[in-house]
Amino acid sequence: MPAQDVRELRIVGFLCNWCSYGGADTAGVGRFTQPTDLRIIRVPCSGRIDPLFIVRSLMNGADGVLVSGCHPRDCHYAEGNFYARRRLEMLKRFLPITGIDARRFEYTWVSASEGQRWQHVVTEFTRRIHELGPAPSFNPASEADWNALAVQASQGQGCPCHG
Amino acid sequence: MLKIAYYPGCSGQGTSLEYDSSTRAVCKALGVELVDVPDWSCCGSTPAHTVNHVLSSALSARNLAQVEVMGMDKVTTPCPSCLTNLRTAAHKMEDPEFKAKSNALLDVPCNNTVDAQSVLQVLAENVDPELIKSKVVKPLTGIKIACYYGCIMNRPPEVMKFDHHENPMAMDNLMALLGAEVVPFPLKVECCGASYGIPRGDIVHKLSGKLLDAGRDVGADAFVTACPLCQMNLDLRQRQINDALRENFRIPVFYYTQLLGYALGIDRAELGFEKLCVDPRLALGRIKQPAQAM
Amino acid sequence: MRIGVFICHCGSNIAGTVDCPSVAATALKYPDVVFSTDTMYACSEPGQDAIIQAVKEKNLDGVVVASCTPRMHEQTFRRAVERAGLNRYMFEMANIREHVSWIGKTKDLNTGKASELVRMAVEKLRRNRPLTAKRFETTKRVLVIGGGVAGIQAALDCADGGQEVVLVEREQSIGGKMAKLDKTFPTVDCSSCVLGPKMVDIAQHPKITLYTCSEVESVGGYVGNFQVTVRRKATYVDWTKCTGCGLCVEKCPSRKHPDPFNENLCNAPSINIPFPQAIPKKAAINPVSCLMLTKGKCGACAKVCPVKCIDFEQKDELVTVDVGAIVVATGYDLFDWHKYPQYGEGRYKDVITSMQYERLLSASGPTGGHVKRPSDGKEPKNVVFIQCVGSRDKSVNRPYCSGFCCMYTAKQAILTKDHIPDSQSYVFYMDIRSPGKLYDEFTRRAMEEYGAQYVRGRVAMIYPKGDKLIVRGADTLAGTQVEVPADLVVLAVGAEAAKGAVQLGEKLRVAPDQYGFFVESHPKLKPVETNTAGVFLAGACQGPKDIPASVGQGSAAAAKVLGLLSKAMLESDPAVSRVNPARCVGCGKCIQTCPFGAIKEVQDRFGNPKAEVIDTVCQGCGICTVTCPQGAIQLEHFTDNQILAEVNALCPPKMFANYE
Amino acid sequence: MSYGESLYQFGASVRGGGVSKRSIRYIASPGTSFQSTGRFAVPYRKLGMPMQIFDLATADQGFIAEVEARSHQNVKTCYQCGNCTAGCPYTFAYDYSVSQIMRLVQTGQKDAVLKSRSIWLCGSCQSCTTRCPNKIDVALVMDVCRHMSREAGYATERSVKVFADSFLASVERHGRAYELGLMASYMTRSGRVFTDVDLAPQVLMRGKLPFKPHPIQGREQVARIFERFRKGGKNA
């Protein structure tokens, strides 16, 4: 069942300005049809993406979060995406600990010319989120834990459960 | 005293009896105790690995397993062909899947804990050159020697992990230590024709002929080798080569252990010079007597 | 705050699948929005005028335009709001064309999505603050590092363009590799005849200061205002007095040290002028071999020098120069072919490198231009060239093509025939790479007119036989093995990064690639720029390049420098990071993380360490912002609060879920 | 003589302005190579034999995949530099040079590869493997091709196959190679009864060929290795 035929879910995208945002533009210019669920927030660099943003999105009820930056070694800021990769990898490992399905979060690399790739990424991710269905409602009581977790992920520190 | 498991290899029982006996003699003299691997079997040699790698590995692994039973973690063999098989088997068995396949052919599985090294490597790495020097009673002064290593003793380097794959020096250094004049032999690692002597003698004639020619070119009185196959091709087949190429080579081909034993003054009977086909006496005659050498 | 919202139809581009008036109507409900309308073409003259008019009439202090991608028209609208009297950063865009109307088919879903994107923009705008660019003056002086042909060209072009230039060269003379070459392809003209005059121009140009025997010690500052410290190494000769007469060179008794200029084919005296056309033409003492400096006795040069300029006590000297821009032109080095043991590892004297062969061919070389082989001085008849030595070979970690060796090998084959008419050249090659004007014709000429025998295949081994070297290779076109008895073997060694390039890159904050060549800003569109503003690249330091390309880049880098320094003042982008000293605990994490070295440590008035961003260096990536555990360093225009406002607009926090 | 004269020289003359006419020596040329054992001559790809035309579109992908899987090598990385051929001492005896074998594998020419002589004549000297710029274990690829050729029932160099078979039979029987028995077996199986008879006096005189095998206790164990192998443990 194509994702756009059912009720929209809430998917937040964080895209770096130079590559992936451009890639999404290229997909638009090429009229590569995509599901409408995704809303994109533009940031200068994937290295600017604080795990806190992702955590906050999920906490506030987003059904999925997609992050995309420049391909490794192609970063406009030389190495921002390496920082991003480290932090996001860490976050991915932490999510299940807090009861969030890690499949609701994904990161990828798309360059400004890869319109088709962007279409594919969005379609696939949206399909995945629709398969998972709407996110279960979240207990705000643990917000403090969440924030602590995000801070640790941003600094690339170890798993919070094991110190 | 260094104690190490010893795998003589099939040729040591036949065509290279003198290599085996001289190896045992020099090791003893240099304080390396060789303990025969009990009930060792053939490593499969080239035929096995050209038929199937698991079969080849299993044939070698049986022997590695025997060494494990001895409670030892190192085995040495004089024969580079055996060495290649033992090391290649161990190298391949680093892949657990392959190891399982190989072990499935065996009664007693091999844990792959044994490192196989050539006797040459053992001598080069574990015996103090000064000790060897001190034990030399008949320096090899006066003889010009070309050291020929054969193609597989050092290749491929990722598996063999000893000396240099294009310009090995272990024998050169040893012979120089004994006082011989080592001529720079450029084809140290070229192939002699390997085991094709029987099925395709013509190949051996050509390849070994090329080596003999290069040896003559650099003015060698004799070859020194560490490989029974090389020795056989160059020595036993030298007459065939002369016939095939209309040549007249008369270059004796020693095992390095024979000359080492000679220099150490080991009983001639154990060195087996009489087993060489090309008469070595002329070459040995070039060695100056110690009195003159000094 | 008073916000105005403009929803663009873009003809039917947006309006076709988005209900623009309804988006505009919805926007009016958002906080602080006091005006909302839809417009046919927001970017057109009338569209912009309408925005300006609305700002003035409705007294707006912020504008949201929902239209195409900001990558297209953000600047256009920023200039428009500026014309209306607002700060250019009091503006936000919502991308409802590329991200909505062009990719979604369903009108009501598109309309809903467009409304939400507008709401995000509004929420962000509510937290924007006016930002103003800093303006600063630039130092009208250029540093060129490396005096090869690329650096020489860049220096001359900059100086001719009116800028002062400081040229720093590591060796005793400028000229680089080109100074060692005999002739150059594809015209086979004499290398020193074309390069020599340029070198003289460097020496004589009133705007150029030349420091040879010098290296960059440290670099501080930022675009327009770098402070560079240069180490001038001791030459033990007072160059202000030395006339280059060469008397000392003749008299020096210590002559056993290999001569690097002649690629170690011969020895050089301890006091030397590397070659007749050297610039500057001054003598220098090699402290490693000089008898006086190593053993304390000799001094022959000091006795003979007519102007008494020998100074055994001379020390290295540090000079600091202020420059506005830097051109890096440090060139390349040659692959160490000893990594191929099958070529003899140096055991065979008649196996030499291509650069050594250039010296043998050169009239100013050790043999006076007579090709003699090193082992016995005989003239070689069979010369074998082996290409791709240390190039296109993964096993030695050099998978790339060095680009110019095919061409110089063809040149050397031609020159061999010129020098020794009864010689025969053989060239072992894998492919012939000769794109360029007159290049392929040139390699064809080597074969067709000069009879060079080209053999397609690599060489497996070289071994001596008698006084010949047998080269055993493959002829893959004939499908078999070949052997050639050679008198001389010339290895076309590949190019690799210059020694010390990585360390220099660290000082300049220019990243080297995995092989040590400097990375340009964009492989196609910014080939001489780097990611560090004000630092440019020229020549083979960016990747293997022949002389025409190196010179081209030298001029291109100069054009960039002149463009930069032609502005009286530079403006820095105000969307940079800023530290809140009250929150900063001085942990230094941001300093370590910033890829551009844009953060420095300062002390507040109590002596506590604090971070401080250098506006002009910061590139606005925001990596530091995520790193700071205190949230003390915030990237302006993309602060945590601004981005979280967008998140909240999109996914309202549960407790206020129904605030609408 | 110099050894050079004993080599077969084909099409070696060098054109162009050179003086030294025949200084490139072509060690072997496919299509023209010919070998002589002194006793009988075996023509390879006969002189004047027409070229084969390969249909690239019908490349046997399964064959490529199998060679890659069994050798753990990526044959696509071979860029046909010829370094393996340049170093291979056996080139003069081959019908396809080793780099040509690599190319034929790359293009999925299963028949040409499995029926070639080269894969049967490779001496496993490791020159190719050691020097390949792309770190391909070329000797291993040759080995694997020989395995596949054997499994497909080919034996292009029959004497080589018979020798290997005789050798392994001897090992299976005695646990170690029994050289005299191996020779006898080889001569009967190959029909080449005069092989090396000229050497017999030298060898026997020096006591180098024991008349009796050296049986070992574990020879049953060794025999079982072969037994299990034949029963299907062979999929390497």
Ligand SMILES: Cc1cc2nc3c(=O)[nH]c(=O)nc-3n(C[C@H](O)[C@H](O)[C@H](O)COP(=O)(O)OP(=O)(O)OC[C@H]3O[C@@H](n4cnc5c(N)ncnc54)[C@H](O)[C@@H]3O)c2cc1C
């Ligand atoms: C054998 C051979 C023959 C060639 N023949 C030709 C030809 O015929 N035609 C042709 O077009 N090209 C030819 N080339 C290529 C040519 O050499 C290059 O294209 C050219 O030299 C590149 O110039 P460059 O200024 O970028 O680098 P370089 O010539 O390498 O100059 C770099 C300079 O920077 C200096 N330097 C390095 N590091 C530092 C540092 N840290 N601080 C200060 N100074 C430093 C060096 O000392 C050097 O003077 C040949 C190359 C070779 C190897």
Ligand SMILES: Cc1cc2nc3c(=O)[nH]c(=O)nc-3n(C[C@H](O)[C@H](O)[C@H](O)COP(=O)(O)OP(=O)(O)OC[C@H]3O[C@@H](n4cnc5c(N)ncnc54)[C@H](O)[C@@H]3O)c2cc1C
């Ligand atoms: C099939 C193909 C694929 C390619 N792919 C790549 C690639 O992937 N990467 C790459 O780097 N390069 C590629 N190239 C090369 C690339 O096209 C050129 O390098 C590049 O276009 C050259 O740019 P230019 O501005 O010099 O010339 P052009 O692109 O030719 O531009 C010249 C312009 O001048 C105009 N013009 C001509 N005469 C006059 C006149 N008398 N008066 C006024 N205007 C005039 C022309 O209309 C044209 O607009 C490719 C080339 C081809 C053919």
Ligand code: SF4
């Ligand atoms: S003698 Fe003196 S002036 Fe002449 S080159 Fe030497 S140092 Fe310079």
Ligand code: SF4
């Ligand atoms: S002092 Fe040094 S440089 Fe001068 S002449 Fe003596 S050795 Fe040469």
Ligand code: SF4
């Ligand atoms: S330019 Fe030619 S010789 Fe040099 S690396 Fe490239 S292909 Fe090889």
Ligand code: SF4
């Ligand atoms: S003409 Fe084009 S395709 Fe041919 S070699 Fe040159 S660049 Fe390659």
Ligand code: SF4
């Ligand atoms: S990371 Fe934050 S707290 Fe640490 S020094 Fe930088 S700004 Fe200050």
Ligand code: SF4
């Ligand atoms: S925004 Fe980027 S460039 Fe600027 S200070 Fe932070 S890390 Fe450095």
Ligand code: SF4
């Ligand atoms: S050496 Fe390696 S890359 Fe070159 S042809 Fe042989 S297999 Fe291919």
Ligand code: SF4
């Ligand atoms: S291993 Fe085989 S193919 Fe490779 S070089 Fe040796 S004989 Fe030739």
